[in-house]
Amino acid sequence: MRKRHKPSWDLELCCIESLCNVTVDTHEVLITADLPYVNADKIKINPIGRRMLEIKAEMKRGIGFEEFGITHRQGEFKFFRCQVRVPVPVDFTRLKTEFKHGILEVHLPRKKLQQERTSYLVN
Amino acid sequence: MSEPVRVVEKKDIPSNALMLHGLPDVGLVGLIATSHIIGQLKMEEVAYVDSELLPPVVVLHEGLPYSPLRIFGDSGLIASLGEAAVPVKAVQPVMRKLVEWGQSRQVRLMISIGGIPVPDRQDIEDVKVYGAASSKDLLKTLSEKGIEPLKGGFMVGPNALIMRYCAERSIPAIALLAQSFYNYPDPEAAAAAIKEFSKLTGVTIDVAKLIEGGEEIRLRARDVMKRTTEELNRMKKTQEFDLPLYV
Numbered sequence: 001m002r003k004r005h006k007p008s009w010d011l012e013l014c015c016i017e018s019l020c021n022v023t024v025d026t027h028e029v030l031i032t033a034d035l036p037y038v039n040a041d042k043i044k045i046n047p048i049g050r051r052m053l054e055i056k057a058e059m060k061r062g063i064g065f066e067e068f069g070i071t072h073r074q075g076e077f078k079f080f081r082c083q084v085r086v087p088v089p090v091d092f093t094r095l096k097t098e099f100k101h102g103i104l105e106v107h108l109p110r111k112k113l114q115q116e117r118t119s120y121l122v123n
Numbered sequence: 124m125s126e127p128v129r130v131v132e133k134k135d136i137p138s139n140a141l142m143l144h145g146l147p148d149v150g151l152v153g154l155i156a157t158s159h160i161i162g163q164l165k166m167e168e169v170a171y172v173d174s175e176l177l178p179p180v181v182v183l184h185e186g187l188p189y190s191p192l193r194i195f196g197d198s199g200l201i202a203s204l205g206e207a208a209v210p211v212k213a214v215q216p217v218m219r220k221l222v223e224w225g226q227s228r229q230v231r232l233m234i235s236i237g238g239i240p241v242p243d244r245q246d247i248e249d250v251k252v253y254g255a256a257s258s259k260d261l262l263k264t265l266s267e268k269g270i271e272p273l274k275g276g277f278m279v280g281p282n283a284l285i286m287r288y289c290a291e292r293s294i295p296a297i298a299l300l301a302q303s304f305y306n307y308p309d310p311e312a313a314a315a316a317i318k319e320f321s322k323l324t325g326v327t328i329d330v331a332k333l334i335e336g337g338e339e340i341r342l343r344a345r346d347v348m349k350r351t352t353e354e355l356n357r358m359k360k361t362q363e364f365d366l367p368l369y370v
Contacts, residue, residue: 037338101245
């Protein structure tokens with residue numbers, strides 16, 4: 001199936017896709033999102049299934065195309081939105097968040113394996 | 124055979140000027156800083172870069188088409204500004220041409236502004252600016268101005284090539300590199316770099332409006348940042364995190 005290129009904005013949903021990063025380390029998956037023009041209490045984080053996270057944040061004010069100097073399109077954006085694939089199993093129930101200087105951090109602890117790994121020391 | 128990269132001059136170019144470079148790189152620090160300086164000093168476009176190595180892109184301003192890579196000037200300062208990511212295959216020829224052109228216009232010093240990506244940038248309140256230089260004398264100048272020089276490691280991308288090509292041609296060059304996000308627009312890092320630029324050159328630039336307008340810049344710069352990140356990944360920019368081996 002051919003992938004259809006789509007812009008980073010969606011007029012139907014009035015949203016702009018936020019810039020996001022995913023980092024995996026030994027204990028957690030850290031997802032960050034750049035969310036200018038957003039207050040912390042307007043951010044919603046929703047797990048989707050077992051391997052996807054949706055971040056949606058309402059902006060302090062709507063922003064129209066004309067503010068970008070674009071007059072050949074009409075519409076206003078009110079939200080940031082991104083859906084991020086979580087590459088390893090995580091425990092969404094223990095999700096923690098922090099919002100600093102317009103950057104959202106979502107800390108997702110990794111699920112432990114059924115059998116605990118055993119560490120061996122070199123003699 | 125026509126040159127692969129040309130600088131097309133539209134107005135007279137001052138000689139013995141300072142030349143500033145602000146191309147899209149990590150955090151768009153150089154682009155944001157240089158754009159702010161150009162705006163504050165009300166510099167005019169004096170030339171632009173034309174090349175088939177660059178994608179067929181124009182930037183529209185007030186309905187008129189412009190090259191995405193332009194050069195602005197006033198009586199003592201020339202500034203190259205890239206409004207779109209430079210594709211990795213074009214970076215070397217374009218940077219080489221900009222340096223050669225600056226040399227032909229007898230610039231007295233080249234300064235490139237950029238970022239050093241740091242993983243924990245959101246935890247940094249006071250952004251630090253480091254410097255790199257093309258000669259030992261300029262390294263000494265950096266230290267005298269309170270700018271810590273980068274002693275070791277890797278530089279990757281347009282600013283790295285400016286340093287290398289300037290060193291090869293004995294053109295004085297300095298890079299001012301502020302701690303920044305890798306792939307989020309970083310106006311605060313740009314402001315920190317501008318403050319050091321002002322200290323180094325004596326050209327006073329007010330950064331208050333840049334900081335106040337930070338959220339707007341972060342919003343407007345999103346798509347340029349996204350495209351720039353794609354090119355940075357292609358040129359393996361993350362090698363700047365690597366620990367170097369010295370033999």
